Amino acid sequence: MPIRAVAYVSTACSEIAEHDAPGIGSGRLDALVEDAARFNRQAGVTGVLLFDGTRFFQYMEGPEDGLHIVYGRVLGASSHRDVIELQRGIVGRRMLPFWPMRWLPTDRAQVGVLAKADWTGFKQRGDAAAIKATGMDLVTSVVEPHLLAG
């Protein structure tokens, strides 16, 4: 069965949004992601959620049926608003198979940069520092240090 993926950005609700350092007062986000990961494991979905203190970026991938249900839950959640889909489609292989879901803090500008990146075909060029870095290159560069850290 082909693997499908979706990437979007959104704005956190005020209970989650914090205006300085992501990570402080994130108890509600921890609980949300714990619930999300539990559901995703059943649905065969993996990915990552990035949070810059105000906005979310999420990438998730999995079989069509599972991803459809998960994305429906995301779209129906009241913990965020202004969901903007960046890309949706088939990917040749899983690109972020590491976690059913995990949230990572990023610096303030990061979600804005991701929102403006090239998401065509979820392609990867392999160099996040290059001027032509794709959205997938940028996400991979955020995730990689956390893989090494375990």
Ligand SMILES: Cc1cc2nc3c(=O)[nH]c(=O)nc-3n(C[C@H](O)[C@H](O)[C@H](O)COP(=O)(O)O)c2cc1C
């Ligand atoms: C930013 C964000 C990401 C989410 N990611 C997932 C997910 O990956 N899988 C999932 O099943 N639900 C996901 N959800 C839904 C939550 O797990 C949860 O069901 C929902 O937020 C609870 O409803 P509420 O936000 O209206 O309180 C997400 C919700 C938000 C706001």
